[in-house]
Amino acid sequence: MDPIPRPETSPSDFNYSVSEDAILHLLNDRAVQRALIFKLTKPEPVIVKTTSKHTDEENLRDNSIRKVPTYRQSYQTSDSVVNDLSTSYISTRSRPQNYIQKRTPQTRFEGYPKLQHLVSLKQGFVTARAHPPISVQWDYNRNLLEMLNSPTSINKFNVIVIGSKTEGVDLYSLPISELSQTPCFLFLWIGTQLDLETGRLLLKHHGFRRAEDVVWVKTTVGPDTKQMNRFNQGVFVTTKEHCLMGIKGTVRRSSDGRLIHCNVDTDIIVADEEPADSTKKPEEIYQIIENFCQGRKRLELFGSDDNLRRGWVTVGRTMSVSNYCPDTYNRFFQDGTLLGPHAEIEMLRPKSPQQRMQNGGQFQQRGQFKSASFVNQPLTSTSRQFKMLRTFNHIPRNVSLSMRMGSRYMSDNPGSVGGIRPAGSHYGDAFSNREKAMEDQAIRQREIEKLAQLRKKLERQQQDLDEAKSQLDEIEQKHNGTQ
Numbered sequence: 001m002d003p004i005p006r007p008e009t010s011p012s013d014f015n016y017s018v019s020e021d022a023i024l025h026l027l028n029d030r031a032v033q034r035a036l037i038f039k040l041t042k043p044e045p046v047i048v049k050t051t052s053k054h055t056d057e058e059n060l061r062d063n064s065i066r067k068v069p070t071y072r073q074s075y076q077t078s079d080s081v082v083n084d085l086s087t088s089y090i091s092t093r094s095r096p097q098n099y100i101q102k103r104t105p106q107t108r109f110e111g112y113p114k115l116q117h118l119v120s121l122k123q124g125f126v127t128a129r130a131h132p133p134i135s136v137q138w139d140y141n142r143n144l145l146e147m148l149n150s151p152t153s154i155n156k157f158n159v160i161v162i163g164s165k166t167e168g169v170d171l172y173s174l175p176i177s178e179l180s181q182t183p184c185f186l187f188l189w190i191g192t193q194l195d196l197e198t199g200r201l202l203l204k205h206h207g208f209r210r211a212e213d214v215v216w217v218k219t220t221v222g223p224d225t226k227q228m229n230r231f232n233q234g235v236f237v238t239t240k241e242h243c244l245m246g247i248k249g250t251v252r253r254s255s256d257g258r259l260i261h262c263n264v265d266t267d268i269i270v271a272d273e274e275p276a277d278s279t280k281k282p283e284e285i286y287q288i289i290e291n292f293c294q295g296r297k298r299l300e301l302f303g304s305d306d307n308l309r310r311g312w313v314t315v316g317r318t319m320s321v322s323n324y325c326p327d328t329y330n331r332f333f334q335d336g337t338l339l340g341p342h343a344e345i346e347m348l349r350p351k352s353p354q355q356r357m358q359n360g361g362q363f364q365q366r367g368q369f370k371s372a373s374f375v376n377q378p379l380t381s382t383s384r385q386f387k388m389l390r391t392f393n394h395i396p397r398n399v400s401l402s403m404r405m406g407s408r409y410m411s412d413n414p415g416s417v418g419g420i421r422p423a424g425s426h427y428g429d430a431f432s433n434r435e436k437a438m439e440d441q442a443i444r445q446r447e448i449e450k451l452a453q454l455r456k457k458l459e460r461q462q463q464d465l466d467e468a469k470s471q472l473d474e475i476e477q478k479h480n481g482t483q
Helices: 019-038 056-061 085-092 113-127 144-148 196-205 223-228 284-291 325-331 343-348 382-393 426-481
Strands: 045-050 064-070 134-137 157-162 180-190 209-218 239-250 269-271 298-301 312-314 357-359 363-365 399-400 420-422
Touching: 019 085, 064 343, 113 284, 113 343, 144 312, 180 284, 196 209, 196 239, 209 284, 325 399
Parallel strands: 134 312, 157 180, 157 298, 209 269, 298 312
Antiparallel strands: 045 064, 180 239, 209 239, 357 363, 399 420
16 A cells, blocks of 8 residues: 655644644544545446447437446445544634534524523513623722622622632632522632632532533634644643532422523533633523523622623622622612512423422322322322222213323313313313312311311310329328328
8 A cells, every 4th residue: 555645734834842743643644544545445336237229329318327336345334434523623723613503592492482482581581670780890809798798788699600710819718608698509610720629629618519510612713723822731722611500508490480490501502712811701601590590689700891791790800990889789679689470481481390299198199189099099000090090980981091190291171180081071060070079078078087086085085084083082081081
């Protein structure tokens, strides 16, 4: 086999070190070898002639002579050519994540009109309930707690974001626990001064437990040779940044809908990289926070004028103005620190599935008979549930049982009983009256049982009282006899 030729443009033309040049040559050789394998395994055309009464000229005109590609018998699947975006990065300086499609929030939900409407509703609602942007000039030598509070106003925030440009500040000494409510959400950007393990320890130090890891995958508009030359530790360039989310307190999506909402966003942000000296972060991280947390008191530390946003208090050394006043800031929340309910958002937003809950020692399912004698028995299958309903309630044969999970999808309609849908609509009123009658009968039965228990309890107390009286009489008689 002939030696593999070198391309005209070699990676060594970019003024790398000796070790970097060796690795780049190795990657370039791999790309050339793959191209050679593709050339050797390229299908060869085989001419197949069909029998026809026409002349050769007519056959050519009628496309009777056709080319059929056939592959060599020695062709291996492992030698197939695949997209190698990492090798393409060596030649074009275009990052692999630049080829990700529909990466912006505006294009992510194309084809899903309900989700698009939900996102636009939520953004409009958050903007309408947000106060103007507030900035605070913070000299790192001053006490942050004293700057954000006053003797008459103590401010605690629902969301705190710590930027990556900390400029050597000791993050362990920040008064995060004093500035955070319970519950509270802390978002910590892991820049060049931290690593993931140190970030987790920092969250734990301030009383937060790690819950999520949002990753910012950085893209570029054109070739990023400047970014390549900026790193001296190797040929591999850091093109992502982590943001750890911590939770203080306990919140549940199923029951704490006034505090948090299930997100339709992802934990991967694909956005253009900002300049090296900028503190600006992708706008999508703010949308993720605002869609998830329903609290309106939001604080961002180590920011700049590029980070100013409605509904946020931005604190940083390079802020051009400082328009923060604790008393004035508290007036924005006279109607509460939460966003509040929105009927259409509540209808469209995703929710956690409802679980079976234990109420008074009985498992209670949505739309199920509470007074049925089998309510304490576990339901292993829908067929068993249907048989038991027929046995205890005499359900007619033309009634069909829904094959869905009862804890989440059982029906409450007047025309259905316990998730059982009648085949004809004329059964609706009869079944509804039957259910009400059975519930009333069960209530009366429980009251009768309670009265019987109280009667027995009174009888036992009366017996104890009679015994005590008899003992007292005996003691008095003995006392009188001794006198």
